[in-house]
Amino acid sequence: MSLKNSLVHAIAEMQEEEAIRLTRAMVDSGASPMEVLDAAREAMDIVGQRYEKGIYFLPELMMAGEILSQMAEIVKPLLAQAPAVKKHGRVLIGTVAGDIHDIGKNIVVFMLDVNGFEVMDLGVDVPPQKFVEAVKEFKPQVVGLSGFLTLAFDSMKETIKALEVAGLRNQVKVMIGGGSVDEHVRAYTGADAWGRDAMAAVNLAKQWIGG
Amino acid sequence: MQAQTTSEQKMEALFAAWMSTEGKSFVSPEVAQTYQRRVQRFKDVVQLKKPDQVPTILLTGGFVADYAGISHGEMMYDYEKAARAILKFHEDFQPDYQAASNFLPGPAFDRLGYVLYRWPGSKIPSQSLPPTMPFQMVEAEYMRADEYDQLIADPEYFCLRVYVPRICKALGGWQLLPTFFATMEMPFIPFWLGVSGAPPVMEAFQAFLEAVRLNAEYGAVSGRVSAELMSKYGMPGTIGGFSKAPFDILGDTLRGTRGVMLDMYRCPDKVLAAVERLTPIAIQMGLQAAMMSQHPFVLIPLHKGADGFMSREDFKKFYWPTLKATLLGLIEGGAVPFLFVEGGYNERLDIIAESGLPAGRTIWLFDRTDMKAVKKFFGSWACFGGNVPASLFYAGTPQEMETYVRDLIETVGQDGGFFLSPGVVVDQARPENVRAYLEAARKYGVYG
Numbered sequence: 130m131s132l133k134n135s136l137v138h139a140i141a142e143m144q145e146e147e148a149i150r151l152t153r154a155m156v157d158s159g160a161s162p163m164e165v166l167d168a169a170r171e172a173m174d175i176v177g178q179r180y181e182k183g184i185y186f187l188p189e190l191m192m193a194g195e196i197l198s199q200m201a202e203i204v205k206p207l208l209a210q211a212p213a214v215k216k217h218g219r220v221l222i223g224t225v226a227g228d229i230h231d232i233g234k235n236i237v238v239f240m241l242d243v244n245g246f247e248v249m250d251l252g253v254d255v256p257p258q259k260f261v262e263a264v265k266e267f268k269p270q271v272v273g274l275s276g277f278l279t280l281a282f283d284s285m286k287e288t289i290k291a292l293e294v295a296g297l298r299n300q301v302k303v304m305i306g307g308g309s310v311d312e313h314v315r316a317y318t319g320a321d322a323w324g325r326d327a328m329a330a331v332n333l334a335k336q337w338i339g340g
Numbered sequence: 341m342q343a344q345t346t347s348e349q350k351m352e353a354l355f356a357a358w359m360s361t362e363g364k365s366f367v368s369p370e371v372a373q374t375y376q377r378r379v380q381r382f383k384d385v386v387q388l389k390k391p392d393q394v395p396t397i398l399l400t401g402g403f404v405a406d407y408a409g410i411s412h413g414e415m416m417y418d419y420e421k422a423a424r425a426i427l428k429f430h431e432d433f434q435p436d437y438q439a440a441s442n443f444l445p446g447p448a449f450d451r452l453g454y455v456l457y458r459w460p461g462s463k464i465p466s467q468s469l470p471p472t473m474p475f476q477m478v479e480a481e482y483m484r485a486d487e488y489d490q491l492i493a494d495p496e497y498f499c500l501r502v503y504v505p506r507i508c509k510a511l512g513g514w515q516l517l518p519t520f521f522a523t524m525e526m527p528f529i530p531f532w533l534g535v536s537g538a539p540p541v542m543e544a545f546q547a548f549l550e551a552v553r554l555n556a557e558y559g560a561v562s563g564r565v566s567a568e569l570m571s572k573y574g575m576p577g578t579i580g581g582f583s584k585a586p587f588d589i590l591g592d593t594l595r596g597t598r599g600v601m602l603d604m605y606r607c608p609d610k611v612l613a614a615v616e617r618l619t620p621i622a623i624q625m626g627l628q629a630a631m632m633s634q635h636p637f638v639l640i641p642l643h644k645g646a647d648g649f650m651s652r653e654d655f656k657k658f659y660w661p662t663l664k665a666t667l668l669g670l671i672e673g674g675a676v677p678f679l680f681v682e683g684g685y686n687e688r689l690d691i692i693a694e695s696g697l698p699a700g701r702t703i704w705l706f707d708r709t710d711m712k713a714v715k716k717f718f719g720s721w722a723c724f725g726g727n728v729p730a731s732l733f734y735a736g737t738p739q740e741m742e743t744y745v746r747d748l749i750e751t752v753g754q755d756g757g758f759f760l761s762p763g764v765v766v767d768q769a770r771p772e773n774v775r776a777y778l779e780a781a782r783k784y785g786v787y788g
Contacts, residue, residue: 143605183651185651186650186651186654187650188601188602188604188605188650188654191597191601192601195602227470227472227473228476232597278474279402279730279734279764279767279768280402280474280767280768282734282735283768308764309730310731311731313729313731313735314735317731317734325648
């Protein structure tokens, strides 16, 4: 097995130390940072598929994220001269006003990122106006609103309303998720779709943007 | 010689204490009877019998404040306003049981310098939320990955001297607490008291005592409100104590979600050793409260073992064994564990059902789990309920609510052993939907 294939395997199988060792070995053997990141992407495809099939769960997503960020640290010094990767499209995301939960949102951000989307994360307790400003500047195709509390239903609705008032609603697709979000909530807030987990968000983004 | 008390007898004694009208005041004998009938109704479903009607509870959090027109902040800082809000809510909706609210002692949390949560009106700048927002937990690694050995060696020592000083800033001085074993020799005591007299330790004890006093002010109001709901309307409370699954103690508030999930890969043996060490504490926490309040129900919210959080294999390995041991310990002590199963548990039902828990000794409140499957796996041995979506309380119509409740009772509630409840805490609702929920329960929940 080539170094790269071994690395893909190590990441996909959650072998943290082995993956880091192989990353260093690849870099030392003169591989370009792009090759290393390619391996990461390939591995994350496998992880994503296994997550979708219900073989992998949150511990595996967290561990994969941890491995990837350590790998990124290793290749970072070499990345300056590398060409930028073309992204599929842009997704703006945040936990809506009044809600400070971020675990679910962070997983969605991570999964969108490794699936090739450019993600802008506005953090937690984001007021509607901040979403509006960010849509104007970042020009995303998709806006993801996260919220765990039932209080977030209203904030989601107000955020979508604010996009409408600003004349931006028809430029973006809006997806919502978190806590007790379901079809009732989707209809109430006026979002385009809702999702139960991170892969649902990735699939919605792919469906709307392609990639 | 005294005969050994069985766990059944202990449970019966707690049910009897809950049902007893002795030492409790009621405005009339009829209300006292209503109270007893409602307790009996819940006892019947726990013991898998068919009562006169389906017991129906309301899990209301922020809605109690919203309905009365007061803020979440006032619910934690203005006890008289909060009391009026709770009384008004119960007077207007007339639920059969006392409904929970977000009524909590804000000043006590301030005095502790409590940083595990953020809440409306907090006097600690970093923890303060606007009055319109409900309290929320702040996830972080309050225990470091390299501290497992310390936790496992002595959880209470770790809690008192490491964890509490981190989450209660005003109790930081407890880090310096000398061991209380020093009391074993009289000549050691001056040293022990001397160290305890260091200013940070003294300040910590002072803060602790003041928090105790502030909590007592809250407790007086809270007790008065509860007694009034019982006396005026015959509404029993439904919670005697609290506990948590050992894995959640570790995952929610010590290591955090990310921390504990990385640990499952990096140091699985330590995770397992830690949850085992936390099990007797989880049992003790629930039993102590149930004995103090003389009420058998011990609420256990379940978090990180849900569908989607971990695989079935990991659930069987990391989550379930110590939760099961906790349930058995509580049952042994006469308590009735009341599991609040947040999220989905479709992939766990068979594991739990086949684990040999005793019949008629537990209560399971489900959120998004398929209730037909629950009936299939739990119907013969455990009381269950829940599942009415929070979204329906807020974004639904009264007609949709009535249909949902009717279908739920018709599908899984016909044989007893069933109670009606929202699947999660309802922070926001339309009053007409809350009414529709309670009316539908009375319309479709009476057994003929």
